[in-house]
Amino acid sequence: MMMEMERTISVLVKNRPRVLARIAGLFARRGFNIDSLAVSTTEDEAVSRMTVATTADPPTLAQIAKQVSKLHDVVQVIDHTNHKVVERELCLIKVHIDRSERPELISLCDVFRGDIVDIGNGSVMVQLVGDKDKIDAFVHVMQDYEIEEMVRSGKIVLDRGSSK
Amino acid sequence: MAQEMVKGAEALLRVFREENVDVFFGYPGGSVIPIYDALYDAEDIHGVLPRHEQGAAHAADGYARVTGKVGVCMATSGPGACNLVTGLATAYMDSIPIVAITGQVKTHLVGTDSFQEADVTGITIPITKHNYLIKDPHEIERFPDILREAFYLAKHGRPGPVLVDVPFDVSAGDVPWAERNIEALDGYEEPPVADSADIDRAADMIEAAERPVLMIGGGVVHSEASEEIIQLAEKTNIHVVHTLMAKGCFPESHELSMGMPGMHGMAYASYAIQHSDLLIVIGARFDDRITGDLERFAPDASVIHIDIDAAEIDKVRPATVGIQADAKAATRELIQAVSAREPGAWEEHLREIKKKHPLRYSDNDELMAPQFVVEKLYEVTGGKAIITTEVGQNQMWAAQYYPLEEPRKWCTSGGLGTMGYGHPAAIGAQVGRPDEIVVDIAGDGSIQMCMQELTTGTVEKLPYKIIILNNSFLGMVRQWQDMFFDKRYSGVDLTGNPDFVKLAEAHGAVGLRCGDRDKVVETLERAMEVDDVPVVVDFAVAKEENVFPMIPAGKSWDELIEAPVSDE
Numbered sequence: 037m038m039m040e041m042e043r044t045i046s047v048l049v050k051n052r053p054r055v056l057a058r059i060a061g062l063f064a065r066r067g068f069n070i071d072s073l074a075v076s077t078t079e080d081e082a083v084s085r086m087t088v089a090t091t092a093d094p095p096t097l098a099q100i101a102k103q104v105s106k107l108h109d110v111v112q113v114i115d116h117t118n119h120k121v122v123e124r125e126l127c128l129i130k131v132h133i134d135r136s137e138r139p140e141l142i143s144l145c146d147v148f149r150g151d152i153v154d155i156g157n158g159s160v161m162v163q164l165v166g167d168k169d170k171i172d173a174f175v176h177v178m179q180d181y182e183i184e185e186m187v188r189s190g191k192i193v194l195d196r197g198s199s200k
Numbered sequence: 201m202a203q204e205m206v207k208g209a210e211a212l213l214r215v216f217r218e219e220n221v222d223v224f225f226g227y228p229g230g231s232v233i234p235i236y237d238a239l240y241d242a243e244d245i246h247g248v249l250p251r252h253e254q255g256a257a258h259a260a261d262g263y264a265r266v267t268g269k270v271g272v273c274m275a276t277s278g279p280g281a282c283n284l285v286t287g288l289a290t291a292y293m294d295s296i297p298i299v300a301i302t303g304q305v306k307t308h309l310v311g312t313d314s315f316q317e318a319d320v321t322g323i324t325i326p327i328t329k330h331n332y333l334i335k336d337p338h339e340i341e342r343f344p345d346i347l348r349e350a351f352y353l354a355k356h357g358r359p360g361p362v363l364v365d366v367p368f369d370v371s372a373g374d375v376p377w378a379e380r381n382i383e384a385l386d387g388y389e390e391p392p393v394a395d396s397a398d399i400d401r402a403a404d405m406i407e408a409a410e411r412p413v414l415m416i417g418g419g420v421v422h423s424e425a426s427e428e429i430i431q432l433a434e435k436t437n438i439h440v441v442h443t444l445m446a447k448g449c450f451p452e453s454h455e456l457s458m459g460m461p462g463m464h465g466m467a468y469a470s471y472a473i474q475h476s477d478l479l480i481v482i483g484a485r486f487d488d489r490i491t492g493d494l495e496r497f498a499p500d501a502s503v504i505h506i507d508i509d510a511a512e513i514d515k516v517r518p519a520t521v522g523i524q525a526d527a528k529a530a531t532r533e534l535i536q537a538v539s540a541r542e543p544g545a546w547e548e549h550l551r552e553i554k555k556k557h558p559l560r561y562s563d564n565d566e567l568m569a570p571q572f573v574v575e576k577l578y579e580v581t582g583g584k585a586i587i588t589t590e591v592g593q594n595q596m597w598a599a600q601y602y603p604l605e606e607p608r609k610w611c612t613s614g615g616l617g618t619m620g621y622g623h624p625a626a627i628g629a630q631v632g633r634p635d636e637i638v639v640d641i642a643g644d645g646s647i648q649m650c651m652q653e654l655t656t657g658t659v660e661k662l663p664y665k666i667i668i669l670n671n672s673f674l675g676m677v678r679q680w681q682d683m684f685f686d687k688r689y690s691g692v693d694l695t696g697n698p699d700f701v702k703l704a705e706a707h708g709a710v711g712l713r714c715g716d717r718d719k720v721v722e723t724l725e726r727a728m729e730v731d732d733v734p735v736v737v738d739f740a741v742a743k744e745e746n747v748f749p750m751i752p753a754g755k756s757w758d759e760l761i762e763a764p765v766s767d768e
């Protein structure tokens with residue numbers, strides 16, 4: 037059996053109406069799953085970058101990359117499997133907390149290098165940047181508190197070293 | 201110099217002329233009136249008016265298949281465009297180059313649920329190669345180039361339908377005209393070239409193989425590679441099987457032809473694949489109707505897979521050598537690289553198998569076999585007709601009993617299996633090749649799906665023939681119920697069919713009827729004599745005839761069911 041695991045591809049697309057629908061629709065109709073998705077502008081204003089995390093084995097990932105490459109609006113597909121990458125997600129997490137618990141939370145944030153970005157009456161919002169595992173771990177720890185709301189961005193990835 | 205401005209509709213007609221579009225299949229409505237208005241003065245572009253937009257799309261498809269050109273269809277916004285959907289999906293599945301022009305509501309109304317608005321670009325994303333909505337200023341500015349791009353994309357690489365959605369105010373308003381420069385188009389690319397190392401490996405594999413088989417698919421039609429396939433087969437003495445899409449690409453009378461494999465293919469074709477040690481697959485995609493149970497498909501075979509679409513390689517059956525290239529170019533290289541090969545024990549074995557397992561059906565006086573009608577059609581037309589088919593048993597009997605010697609004489613909805621396809625496709629085929637005999641081999645169910653197009657045929661004076669193999673059943677569904685659902689015939693009885701002869705006459709066509717095997721030839725000959733309107737021939741055939749051989753869905757070659765032996 038070949039390994040099914042989470043893998044990440046970056047899809048550089050022409051910045052055009054419906055391009056997201058085309059890509060998302062392709063994943064949906066061919067039964068490829070999207071674990072996380074981030075879409076952003078790039079150094080080239082005509083091009084957007086989609087970072088797609090998907091759980092797949094190598095042949096399925098190859099098929100995904102080939103099918104996506106066929107779309108007219110797609111400029112390039114980068115498969116980051118086996119690349120040395122910098123991978124980041126952003127997480128905002130709001131916990132219900134009273135004043136007495138704040139010091140403990142603040143020291144936990146320090147350990148994870150999270151930032152307190154808002155303090156309200158009875159709640160604290162923490163911002164954390166890191167790879168998926170780090171954020172998973174932090175969220176796990178936060179489950180000791182009452183999480184009021186949480187949001188995570190899709191992951192973004194760049195290969196290390198020069199791309200030229 | 202100030203840029204020349206032209207009406208959007210005029211720009212469209214100019215691009216039509218650049219692309220040698222002298223005929224299209226289209227149905228007007230509010231949002232395409234500006235285009236039809238421009239067409240009023242365009243004597244060099246003929247609009248065929250079907251009676252339903254589905255007919256327009258299928259006719260453009262049939263036209264494309266027999267001419268090798270891009271077929272063009274047109275429809276108005278909303279309901280008109282929605283009626284194209286089945287035709288576009290049909291063309292998409294079979295990789296047929298079509299450009300569909302649809303009208304759209306005015307740009308400022310798009311997205312407001314205005315009258316006759318439908319999100320046609322959204323609807324057709326999964327069934328087009330690409331589509332465009334001309335709405336934003338930068339799109340309007342590029343309108344001529346976007347149209348050129350549409351034609352370019354439709355026919356280059358792996359062909360397919362492309363749709364351009366044109367709001368009323370774009371066709372009625374002014375757009376900048378730009379000169380044609382194909383190489384500057386977005387998406388322009390040189391065709392992929394086969395890696396010579398891969399070609400050499402493929403040649404080595406062919407030389408080393410003991411039981412090679414060549415399987416060709418629709419890609420061979422699109423790249424016009426028939427000649428090369430014949431040369432390759434003859435140089436190496438390798439037998440050739442063709443998918444339903446490639447019918448005619450390798451002459452079926454050729455001694456190396458093993459016919460069509462798969463669900464209703466020749467037993468010997470499936471046998472050859474199944475026992476091969478090397479499959480050379482060119483322009484085919486391992487459809488499940490060919491492979492059956494994939495796990496058990498051709499278990500001993502290495503695979504050389506040549507396809508213009510990289511995504512087809514390794515999609516279904518992993519290739520030992522995968523070559524992304526145009527079929528014609530790659531086959532030429534392969535012919536150069538491979539040494540001649542003499543026929544051996546395997547080839548002799550295949551010849552025997554072929555002799556031992558001919559197609560067969562039982563025929564007796566009371567019940568006229570549908571296969572008999574197709575055989576007689578073959579005789580009366582000298583095997584020279586362009587055949588279109590509907591879907592179901594009629595389609596499979598056409599594939600089995602009307603062997604073809606050349607490509608582009610075969611229009612069938614292979615991938616989608618669209619009932620109603622054959623008749624409008626025959627219209628498109630007859631428009632594209634007016635001097636050929638065009639015959640739609642039909643079932644009594646399918647033919648009723650686009651029956652209204654008879655008027656189109658009459659008005660356009662198209663003498664195609666519709667041969668209805670009338671079994672008063674939705675035959676193919678009944679066959680499955682017969683074989684796999686204890687003969688519980690549910691929802692398949694077509695008792696109450698209209699009188700097809702009267703129906704033909706009501707449309708201004710000729711209607712003929714025949715239920716007597718001794719009159720089949722005579723009736724067909726009469727049909728062939730008509731040269732100015734369509735002819736419908738209603739053949740009353742055995743009601744419960746089944747298509748054999750059959751490999752039931754998801755099964756493998758060893759479960760192939762051959763025709764019961766005749767009791768005569």
Ligand SMILES: Cc1ncc(C[n+]2csc(CCOP(=O)(O)OP(=O)(O)O)c2C)c(N)n1
Nearest residue numbers: 592593594617619643644645646674675676
């Ligand atoms: C548009 C559409 N609807 C339904 C089907 C499912 N279907 C496949 S074959 C068939 C029966 C076709 O009957 P008929 O046209 O009479 O041909 P026969 O099989 O009797 O030759 C049906 C209903 C289909 N292929 N296409």
